[in-house]
Amino acid sequence: MDDPRQELADLAAAGLLRGLRPIDSPAGPRVVRDGRELWNFASNDYLGLANDPRLAEAFIEGIRNFGTGSTASRLVSGSLPPHRELESALAAAKGAEAALVFSSGFAVAAGSLPALAGKGDILIVDKLCHASLIDGARLSGATIRVFPHNDAAKLDRLLAKVRARQASARIIVVTESVFSMDGDLCPLREIVEIKERHGALLYLDEAHAFGVLGPGGMGLAAALGLQERVEFQMGTFSKAAGLAGGYLATSSAWRDLLVNRARTFIYSTAPPPALAKASLAALELIRSADGDRLRSALRANIDGVTPGHPSAIVPAIIGSNDAAIAASRELEERGFMIPAIRYPTVPRGSARLRLSLSAAHPPEAVVALREALTATSAAGLPADR
């Protein structure tokens, strides 16, 4: 009863056992595993900033000026200049009144949703939302309703039904701008119109759009000019910004509520101030002409794999767990690190390879990737399906 080995054996029998596999180099576009160099198409470092010397310099400078740790929750030990500067810059960049930073994107979702909604409220969540949003929704105690992935018409009907029964309830629609395992975009314009028609609010996770989409890389809402109509704009510094940490951009009043209620903010030590310094440098870089150049290089790499695809995430859906793992192994033999993604990260029967492109990949890596995928029997790209 107290032995985990049976559970591990069950996972293995279902093709669902996971393990940590070492790499022996920095997490750059090329990594070393088992003594071999591999092209890394597994990371979310879409702009290649995780190894950018400018961010490293800002990080080190931040450590020199503010030390390594923030020592306590900001409510306890005070709100340091780097956190405040980052939040003002973020709010301005996202067209919001205010922003609040957390130690991770997961912490944003797990802390914010329970702060914004509770018993008697309703959260309407896209079926393919990230685990952090699902867990945040569950923790909130609100009623959770799920709509089929990106199905605006069904969302409209569901909202109408819920609103008819609960005239004055707080209803929040929760979705993502770029879905993390499919790389597709939500129909944001339609969703904004629908939620407004039914008097609901919108919580949009831009984790994979921040840095990548829109003017200055400010995301899908920015790309469509909808920032002011999205009440909660969430994002993370752990993907295109090459660092770690998450944020929520919103109104000042909602931010004040988060400071009072978001347990992952209140009961967790603030991220290192030096990280906030590096995050500010990343935000500035992302919004600069250099950021535009990196996004063009990323765009060219995406087009080199599957022309016109809307994001840096390209799924190659395979189906069975074992076949996905075999395809991932085969590609590793050919010199590529590309993860097999299985249940519960994706629905059962839709195990896949998840390729992620970066501005840091040289064109020859993308050409080689295409060839390797063609040679790998099981791996069809979306453009080929």
Ligand SMILES: *Cc1c(COP(=O)(O)O)cnc(C)c1O
């Ligand atoms: C990665 C991710 C998160 C969590 O962000 P971290 O900063 O890695 O904790 C949240 N939402 C989505 C959609 C993500 O892909």
